[in-house]
Amino acid sequence: MKRLLNGLVEVPALVVICAAAVWLCSKVFPCMTHLSARVDQGEGEWMVVVLFLVLMFVVVVPLLLTIIVSGVMAVFILCGAGPHFLLRKFAAGSVLMTDNSRVVRYLGEDEYSWRWSPEAKLACEPLRSQQTVSLTARPITANPKVRELGMYLSVRVKTEDQQALQRVIDLDRPDNWGSLVSSELYDLAESCSTELAEFSNPLRPEQQVRFNQLVCQKLGDRLSCCGLQILEASFTLN
Numbered sequence: 282m283k284r285l286l287n288g289l290v291e292v293p294a295l296v297v298i299c300a301a302a303v304w305l306c307s308k309v310f311p312c313m314t315h316l317s318a319r320v321d322q323g324e325g326e327w328m329v330v331v332l333f334l335v336l337m338f339v340v341v342v343p344l345l346l347t348i349i350v351s352g353v354m355a356v357f358i359l360c361g362a363g364p365h366f367l368l369r370k371f372a373a374g375s376v377l378m379t380d381n382s383r384v385v386r387y388l389g390e391d392e393y394s395w396r397w398s399p400e401a402k403l404a405c406e407p408l409r410s411q412q413t414v415s416l417t418a419r420p421i422t423a424n425p426k427v428r429e430l431g432m433y434l435s436v437r438v439k440t441e442d443q444q445a446l447q448r449v450i451d452l453d454r455p456d457n458w459g460s461l462v463s464s465e466l467y468d469l470a471e472s473c474s475t476e477l478a479e480f481s482n483p484l485r486p487e488q489q490v491r492f493n494q495l496v497c498q499k500l501g502d503r504l505s506c507c508g509l510q511i512l513e514a515s516f517t518l519n
Contacts, residue, residue: 368393369401376450378404384447387440408449411437411512412459417519418470420478430477431517432470434496436462436509445508452507461507465500473499483517492516 371377371392377385377400385403387410394400413435419427438458439445449455470477476495480488496514504511 367396369396371405372407374407374410375405376408376446378406378450380404382450384443384450386443387438387446389440406450406456408438408455409459410440411435412462414459414462414466416463416466416470418474418477420470420474422478422481428478428481429519430480431519432466432477432492432496433515433517434462434466434500435512435514436504437512439508439510442508445505448506448508458507458509462504462509465503469496469499480516481518483515489515 371388371394373388373390375388377388379385382404387408388405413433415431415433418430418432420430422428436459438449449458452458452461454460473495480492482488493514497511501511
């Protein structure tokens with residue numbers, strides 16, 4: 282139904298184009314008839330030829346082509362084929378890949394390709410370029426006391442780097458690379474429980490800076506090897 286409505290929206294435009302063509306023809310053909318009569322009388326042969334060529338190749342031919350193409354598109358739209366029946370749409374937030382899963386490039390916005398072009402035959406897989414992963418750790422302080430620490434890690438795929446993007450695609454589940462980040466956070470909570478217990482006030486900027494530095498130091502290189510980059514790390518106390 283939506284495609285049908287889109288097609289109906291095109292109909293008034295086509296009517297206007299056809300009306301313009303009829304009006305132009307009503308002006309052109311009487312003029313050509315008058316000039317033909319002058320030619321029969323032996324006057325203005327060269328002027329008729331020049332005017333005829335100008336009208337045909339500058340006005341009439343482009344207009345007729347526009348009418349034909351618009352009419353064909355309207356037929357396809359009304360039949361439910363959509364306005365891009367000759368084009369393949371690649372959605373933003375996807376990765377173009379060859380048949381053997383080699384990355385071509387990441388699409389930051391929607392793109393279109395002619396269906397008969399080589400690019401239209403590429404595979405197109407959705408990929409989240411950024412995620413925020415959270416985990417709650419319970420380190421024991423020196424008091425001793427159990428502290429419930431909420432850790433938040435914002436990570437992005439280095440989509441501008443083709444090799445880094447390929448490393449993400451080569452993961453077991455590239456569509457769910459956030460699980461890899463969660464696994465790294467679990468390892469961090471286990472190996473750095475003593476350091477994590479020292480964070481006592483999330484409202485102090487200096488503690489947030491120290492926490493961000495700790496996470497980047499421990500996980501930055503490991504995630505970079507997988508084509509990921511840490512944007513920000515922060516903590517809260519529950």
